[in-house]
Amino acid sequence: xxxxxxxxxxxxxxxxxxVFFMTDGFDLGIGTLLPFLGKNDTEKRxxxxxxxxxxDGNEVWLITxxxxxxxxxxxxxxxxxxSLYTPLMLILFALIIRGVSFEFRGKIESEAWKxxxxxxxxxxxxxxxxxxxxxxxxxxxxxxxDQNGYHGNLIYLLNPYGLLGxxxxxxxxxxxxxxxxxxxxxxxxxxxxxAAANNLWFVLTGVAVLFLGATYVYTPIYANYLSRPxxxxxxxxxxxxxxxxKFLVMKKQYLKAWFSSAATIVSATFFCIIxxxxxxxxxxxxxxxxxxxxxxxASPLTLKIMLVVVLMFIPIVIAYQVWAYVMFSxxxxxxxxxxxxxx
Amino acid sequence: xxxxLLSRLQFAAATMFxxxxxxxxxxxSVLVAYMETQYVRTGDETYLSMTKFWAKLxxxxxxxxxVTGITLEFQFGTxxxxxxxxxxxxxxxxxxxxxxxxxxxESTLLGVWIFGWKKLSKKAHAAVMWLVAMxxxxxxxxxxxxxxxxxxPVGYTLRNGRAELESFAAVVTNKFGILEFFHTVxxxxxxxxxxxMGISAYHLLKKQHIEFFTRSFKIALVFGLASSLxxxxxGDTHGVHVSEVQPAKLAAMEAHWETTQxxxxxxxxxxxxxxxxxxxxxxxxxxxxxxxxxxxINAEVKGLKDFPKSERPPVMLxxxxxxxxxxxxxxxxLLTIYGWxxxxxLLESTNYLKVMLFAIPLPxxxxxxxxxxxxxxxQPWIVYGLMKTSDAVSPxxxxxxxxxxIGFVVVYGLLGAIGFYLITINAKxxxxxxxxx
Numbered sequence: 001x002x003x004x005x006x007x008x009x010x011x012x013x014x015x016x017x018x019v020f021f022m023t024d025g026f027d028l029g030i031g032t033l034l035p036f037l038g039k040n041d042t043e044k045r046x047x048x049x050x051x052x053x054x055x056d057g058n059e060v061w062l063i064t065x066x067x068x069x070x071x072x073x074x075x076x077x078x079x080x081x082x083s084l085y086t087p088l089m090l091i092l093f094a095l096i097i098r099g100v101s102f103e104f105r106g107k108i109e110s111e112a113w114k115x116x117x118x119x120x121x122x123x124x125x126x127x128x129x130x131x132x133x134x135x136x137x138x139x140x141x142x143x144x145x146d147q148n149g150y151h152g153n154l155i156y157l158l159n160p161y162g163l164l165g166x167x168x169x170x171x172x173x174x175x176x177x178x179x180x181x182x183x184x185x186x187x188x189x190x191x192x193x194x195a196a197a198n199n200l201w202f203v204l205t206g207v208a209v210l211f212l213g214a215t216y217v218y219t220p221i222y223a224n225y226l227s228r229p230x231x232x233x234x235x236x237x238x239x240x241x242x243x244x245x246k247f248l249v250m251k252k253q254y255l256k257a258w259f260s261s262a263a264t265i266v267s268a269t270f271f272c273i274i275x276x277x278x279x280x281x282x283x284x285x286x287x288x289x290x291x292x293x294x295x296x297x298a299s300p301l302t303l304k305i306m307l308v309v310v311l312m313f314i315p316i317v318i319a320y321q322v323w324a325y326v327m328f329s330x331x332x333x334x335x336x337x338x339x340x341x342x343x
Numbered sequence: 344x345x346x347x348l349l350s351r352l353q354f355a356a357a358t359m360f361x362x363x364x365x366x367x368x369x370x371x372s373v374l375v376a377y378m379e380t381q382y383v384r385t386g387d388e389t390y391l392s393m394t395k396f397w398a399k400l401x402x403x404x405x406x407x408x409x410v411t412g413i414t415l416e417f418q419f420g421t422x423x424x425x426x427x428x429x430x431x432x433x434x435x436x437x438x439x440x441x442x443x444x445x446x447x448x449e450s451t452l453l454g455v456w457i458f459g460w461k462k463l464s465k466k467a468h469a470a471v472m473w474l475v476a477m478x479x480x481x482x483x484x485x486x487x488x489x490x491x492x493x494x495x496p497v498g499y500t501l502r503n504g505r506a507e508l509e510s511f512a513a514v515v516t517n518k519f520g521i522l523e524f525f526h527t528v529x530x531x532x533x534x535x536x537x538x539x540m541g542i543s544a545y546h547l548l549k550k551q552h553i554e555f556f557t558r559s560f561k562i563a564l565v566f567g568l569a570s571s572l573x574x575x576x577x578g579d580t581h582g583v584h585v586s587e588v589q590p591a592k593l594a595a596m597e598a599h600w601e602t603t604q605x606x607x608x609x610x611x612x613x614x615x616x617x618x619x620x621x622x623x624x625x626x627x628x629x630x631x632x633x634x635x636x637x638x639x640i641n642a643e644v645k646g647l648k649d650f651p652k653s654e655r656p657p658v659m660l661x662x663x664x665x666x667x668x669x670x671x672x673x674x675x676x677l678l679t680i681y682g683w684x685x686x687x688x689l690l691e692s693t694n695y696l697k698v699m700l701f702a703i704p705l706p707x708x709x710x711x712x713x714x715x716x717x718x719x720x721x722q723p724w725i726v727y728g729l730m731k732t733s734d735a736v737s738p739x740x741x742x743x744x745x746x747x748x749i750g751f752v753v754v755y756g757l758l759g760a761i762g763f764y765l766i767t768i769n770a771k772x773x774x775x776x777x778x779x780x
Contacts, residue, residue, distance in 0.1 A: 053458040056409065057451030060442060066416050067439035074431020074505075081420030082737035088421055089747045093754055096410040100758055103406035107765050149738055298432045299507040309440050317447045324455050327462050340395065340775065341457050 003294060005303045007278065009072040010293035012310060014273030016068055018266045020061035021132070021172075023321075025265055026258075027055040029177020031098060031125025032170070034118060037181065037196060043189045044118060046332055048102055048343045050184035053328045055102070057321055059095065071306050075296035076280045083143065083150035083281075087135055087157060091128045098124035106343050129173045130166035134158065137165020140272055141219040142284030161218040168211045171204040172268070175245065176261045182254040184332055194249065197257070201246050208242065208268075221275030231274055238267040255329070349744040350422040350736050353751055355718075357414055359711055360755045364408030364762075366710055369483060369528060370535025371401045372476035374566060379469040393559055396774035397539065400766050402457065407762040409450065411755065416442070422744065426725055426735035429505045433498070433514060434489055441485035449478035483531075484524050491520020493726050494717070495588045506729065522584055523717070525577040529570045530713065533675055534706035536567025540682070541703035542770045544696040547689060552773050561686055568679035574672055579635070586636035586644075589727060592720035594647045595656045596665040597632055606632035606644035611666075614658045619648055654723060661720040664712040671709035678702060 030047055038044035070077040081088055097120050105117035134157055141161055144151045178200060181193035212235075215221050225231050241263035248257035276282070280296060283289035297303060336342060375398050382390035416438060419427045427435070455463075456471045463471065498513030499506040508514070543560035546552050586593045593599070598614035598621050599606055610626030633642040647655055678699065685692045725732040 049458075053454035056454055057447065059413070060447045060450050063413060063416050063446060064439065064442040066420075067435065067442040070416075070420065070427065070431050070435030071439035072435075074435050075428050077420045077431055077435065078424035078427035078737075081417055082422070082424035082739055085421050085737070085739055085743050085747075088417060089750065092414045092417060093750060095413055096754065096758070099410035100406050100762070103403060104761060104765065107403070107769070298435070299502075301511070302432045302436050302508045305508070305511050306436055306439060309443060313443045313447075317443065317451075320448070321451055324451055327455065328458060339460070341460065 002300050005300060005307070006293040006297045008307065009297065009303055010277060010280070011273065012307075013065070013068060013072060013280070014270060016061060016065040018269035018273070020058075020065050021169075021269055022176075022262045022265045023058035023061055024055070025129075025173040026176040026180040027051045027058055028125045028129040029173035029175070030181060031121045031177075032129060032174060033177055033181070033193075033196065034125075035122050037178075037189065037192050038118075039188075039192075041114065042334075042337065043185075044114075045106070045337050045343065046185045046189055047181060048105070048121070049332055049337065050181060052102065052343050054324060056099070057324060059099070062095075068306070068310070072298050072303060073280055073291070073293070073296050074298055076291050079145075079150075079291060079296075080281050083145065083152070084135055084157075086154045087131050091131050094124035094127045094131075096124075098128075102343050126170065129170045133166035133169030134162045136169075136272070137162045139281060140165070140215065140221055140276060142282040142290075144285055145283050146285045146289050161214050164207070164211055164214055168204075168207050171200060171207050172261075172265055175200050175204050176258070176265060179245070179249070179254060179258040179261050182249070183258060183329060186331055186333065194252075194254075197245075197249050201249070205242060215275075219275070221272060224275050224277060234267055234274060235271045238264055238271055241267060346739065346741045346744055347733050347736050349741055349748055351732065353422060353744060353748040354418060356748065356751050356755065357411065357418060359714065360751075360759060361408065361411040361415060362711065362714060363707060363759065364404050364411065365483075366531035366534040366706075367404045367538055368401070368408050369476075369479050369531040370533075370566075370570075371397060371404070371538065372472065372479055373532070374535060374539060374562065375401055376469065376472040376476045377562065379472055383465045383469045389555055389558065392555060392774045396555075397559070399769055400542075403762060403765050403769065405453065407758055411758075414751075421747075422737050422739075423725070423735050424737035426730065429730060429735070430492075430726060432505060432507045433492060433496075436508070437485050437489040437492070437514070441482055441489075445478045445482035445485060449475055449482060452478065480528060483528055487524040487527060488515060488517060488520035490717070491517045491523050494523070494721060495519035496726050496729050506726075518584060519588065522577065522581040526574065526581050527710075527713075529573040529577055530706070530710050532570035533567055533574055534710055536563040536570060536679075537675070537699070537702055537706045539563035540567060540699050541701075544699040545771070546773060548693060548696050548700065550690070553690065555774055557689055560689060564679060564682045564686060567675070568683055571672065571675040571679050575676060578669075578672065583636060583638065589721065590645045591647070591650050591654060592656060592661065592716075593636060594645060594650070595658045595661040595720055596716060597644075598658060598662045599632060599644060599646050600648050601646040602643065602649050603646065604633065604641050604643045605630040606636075606642075608632045608635070612662070614662055616655070616658050656720045656722045661716055664716040664719070668709050668712045668716060671705055671712075675706065675709075 030051055034044060034047055038047050066077075069080070101117040101120045101124065105114055105121075138157050138159075138161075144156070175197055178193045178197035182190055182197060185193060225235075241260050244260035245257050245264065248254075248260055278293040279290050280293060281291040298306075375394055378390050378397065379394040381387070382394055419434075452471050453475050456468065456475060459468060459471065492514060495517060496506065497517050498508065498510035500509040501507075540560050540563045543556040543563070546556040547560065582593075597606075597608060598612045600614075600620055607627040607629045608631040609621065609624045610628070611623070612621040612625070613623045614621050630640040632644055634640045636642065636644060647658065681695065682699070685695055689696065721727055723731050723733065725735045
């Protein structure tokens with residue numbers, strides 16, 4: 001019973017991260033694409049306003065993932081975030097700057113002012129995208145810690161596999177973001193977003209193949225799959241969804257292409273989460289030090305209460321977020337930008 | 344450098360900065376929702392202009408408040424990992440529940456509200472703002488229950504080398520947290536009322552947009568009067584409870600050294616921790632401390648000397664914070680009562696308007712000092728009676744914390760300066776009057 005509860009929480013934990021990457025992923029992608037696709041102020045504003053109503057709600061998935069790590073796996077929360085102190089601080093500072101940039105950018109009519117915040121949006125979107133990838137890739141391959149604590153630092157995390165993870169996340173988010181722009185922006189910007197999605201898809205696919213190979217070399221992630229081959233259906237979904245993106249973009253079915261990209265991100269995250277199970281924060285010194293769903297969880301009572309809370313409220317959250325997404329998935333126009341409240 | 348000290352400084356900087364923006368979010372959302380409701384009910388477009396003007400200031404403030412809240416969710420793990428591992432079973436779940444039930448609602452629906460003017464019916468749009476306001480308040484319940492648990496831990500048992508949840512019901516009905524909730528939220532409403540009154544006073548002094556700002560001022564005045572009275576009542580109740588469960592904090596906030604019956608309150612004193620007495624005491628009223636703390640003039644109040652030196656909070660800071668907080672709270676009641684009598688002659692009451700304009704920062708000071716009292720007064724404990732702050736930090740290098748602390752000060756300093764600058768210029772610019780929608 002207790003072990004089952006811990007396993008349920010392990011996968012809920014994975015699900016929260018997956019949904020965070022799926023939702024805030026396209027915000028980070030669009031922020032990174034800002035200087036490349038937005039040729040003038042109107043286009044930049046279209047890009048920012050395409051995520052204007054949604055980015056804040058999306059970011060709460062990160063807060064919830066963090067909060068749930070704290071509640072369900074307090075030892076992991078404590079050890080993971082103090083070990084990954086510097087990269088996490090960098091991510092947090094970036095997210096802080098990104099959030100205020102949207103709000104501040106349009107408040108003063110000045111070229112230099114806007115340029116400042118455009119630069120901030122670019123850096124503070126690209127950096128978390130890469131750093132999340134670096135952090136998770138390092139978790140997949142295990143981190144250097146034993147009974148005396150953590151022995152790594154930021155430079156250690158920037159190993160080849162970690163960096164490859166960073167590039168993979170960035171590419172996933174760029175494609176995801178470009179696809180959102182094809183849905184919500186008009187005219188030349190939409191055409192450029194279409195071209196970007198098409199071209200970046202090749203890079204993404206190349207990086208994904210490399211990552212899958214490197215994962216076999218650097219991590220024990222495939223072990224769970226080899227012992228239960230039926231699980232290979234998850235990466236299969238990823239591959240189908242990935243090719244679905246290309247197919248649907250070529251047919252100009254942008255909304256469906258975006259969903260295919262969302263499925264790619266969620267299934268790719270789950271591919272790794274399943275391979276990681278039951279480890280949440282594995283040690284590469286010796287497996288006995290690894291923090292797992294079973295040795296690092298909260299008490300059964302807390303897990304039960306939190307399960308009730310999550311099962312009651314997350315469906316409600318999804319319901320009103322879907323409502324908001326439906327409301328704000330239409331194509332933007334010049335009229336929308338003229339509104340006083342637009343960014 | 345010392346990791347404990349650096350981590351405490353960082354947490355204080357991050358939290359106090361965050362709390363410069365949270366109270367206005369809590370209170371102004373209610374006022375904006377009320378103004379929009381009035382617009383929907385009466386069709387009077389001045390109310391629509393009011394909604395949009397105050398919402399613009401609300402949104403700049405919200406942006407800085409929300410982004411600086413993110414770090415707080417993670418700082419327990421980064422800087423207080425021993426604490427997190429020890430109490431996460433209880434404390435972590437309250438934070439997770441806050442995100443799931445409240446913060447999602449607030450963030451998602453605020454986006455809908457900002458961009459949904461033409462997509463929703465007038466009624467639905469106003470209802471969304473009420474939900475945003477409600478979600479903010481709901482958030483604060485969970486956060487203050489979490490803080491209340493650090494102040495007065497309940498519903499736990501020590502097992503597996505940590506505090507584990509024993510009774511969820513006890514944790515969510517913790518009197519300490521509930522009293523903190525009422526006191527904090529009503530203070531936030533006072534702050535928001537003074538913010539609206541102060542900016543309205545600025546424009547009324549310049550004799551511009553008179554109808555618009557008279558109406559704004561009066562709405563805020565009623566809100567501020569009711570809230571400042573409630574702050575005092577909730578503060579008194581809260582104080583009695585503190586006397587009961589945190590006697591060391593009580594003794595420090597009153598600079599009360601010797602255990603005595605008929606304990607006095609000193610209007611002014613300069614406490615000295617080294618010599619364990621007050622160097623100066625002015626205006627001591629015998630029995631008042633016993634009366635206020637235990638509602639009995641003869642009650643015995645334990646003095647600081649009866650606590651081991653290692654378990655006494657920093658007395659000077661606690662004492663001063665409490666004095667200034669109470670003084671300002673009293674001032675807010677007087678200012679709003681005075682305003683009530685002047686409410687139909689605001690334009691002529693230029694001196695009162697000037698005072699109200701310059702009073703804008705005072706509730707900010709009061710509310711920050713309230714938190715200094717709550718948190719510094721709890722020292723040396725991070726969880727009162729259960730875990731010391733010095734045992735709670737992460738085993739990380741001081742240099743890491745030093746760099747992030749510098750980062751916090753620089754980044755937050757810039758953001759705060761820009762945020763308040765933008766609020767100021769937009770407040771001075773005044774409203775865009777709605778012709779039609």
